[in-house]
Amino acid sequence: MPSPRIAVVSCMRPGAVFLADECGKSDWALVDVHDVEAFLATWPNARKRRLTVLRQFFGFARSQHLVLVDPTRGLTAKESNGYRGRTLTLDQQRDLFRRWTCDDEVHPHEALLGKRPHPVPLDPASWAVLQRCLTHRAGWPTQNPHVMVNKGTKVGWSPASTAYLSHVLHQCSYPPRMIRGARLVELVNTLDPKLVAAAFGMDPQVSLIHLADYVDPGRIPASTNSGAV
Template sequence: MLRQFFRFARAQKLVLVDPTRGLIAKEANGFRGRTLTLDQQRELFRRWTTDEHVHPHEALVGMFALLHGASSVEARMLQVSDVDVQARTVRLGKRPHPVPLDPASWAVLERCLAHREAWRTDNPHVMVTKGTKAGQNPASTAYLSHVLDDCGFPPRMIRSTRLVDLVNTMDPKLVAAAFGMDPQATLIYLADHVDPGRMPNPTCESAVIRPN
């Protein structure tokens, strides 16, 4: 609007110089991606915990993103040695502490491990594919980029839903520390509006499924 005004003013010879020429409008460095509604989260949760026809890899990547904010890289690089059966925890990426798993997430992980056992492989990773069963490499990034295609939602959207909720209900610095992220990386998920769930007569549209 300011540029339009000064262009008009200069054209009418009201001013001799356009002071807005050369100015660069810096966009706000905030999160602009899409997130899941509560109904969508519930639908995905049911899909990954009750539908036996869903591939174990889809269920693992999806559940870990939905409930634990895990990235595709964290799921891709997860190894059997990162799983503590007694404590029911896993080590994800650069996170400084093991991540406790709720019963639903643990059941999905067990199903994925059973799928791995069927390959009779020495590959150390939890997610083993036909192309990696004979070696030691993790599943390819191309494979991970399509593992959630059947559910209809991209991994980043699912993970962002969890991060947006955590950052807006907790201290972003604590979230960054727990996830092994740079503190600045979590700040972009801060909302610029009041969460409807904190208002009188809240709606549930912005709520997020939380593990027990």
């Protein structure tokens, strides 16, 4: 088991580097609670241990009048219940959208929509994808009622398996869970989470987990950044 001294060094050194490089803070007295939270978020599994060390350090620093305020005060060791799954970046989303709407060589099943508990109006891009899938299906001599038909289901009535759906997405290099997570995060943070939950057949509490406390700079209007009124 590492000694207390080693534990302090293993936490404070990366903490100091993070605060200097990522937060632009070169003085412990300038560190605030948001800086501490950002540092703790870099390694969620070590949150409790790192927060304990930081509390000890800032408690000592405050007693020595090196800082006026303890930035760890009020923070809890319990991790938040927010969504932590991997999602696509905006650039990856754009590349995937272009792949599914502009590349005729891509298999139409890649972008096919999943099941919905309620009828949902389709946007033009989704409608075009559905039309491609129906055209592809028309080339198969089958009585299967499902839109997505493959070699294994063309002679029966069952839907395509989950394994097939995962295999189809291998060509785009992104797993289904990652794509679904990115889609839910996008919808929940731009629409009403309750509406998203209803559309996807989810529990409202599950959709709320996908709410983010960070806004991508690319989504902020230029006038906001420039201070224009």
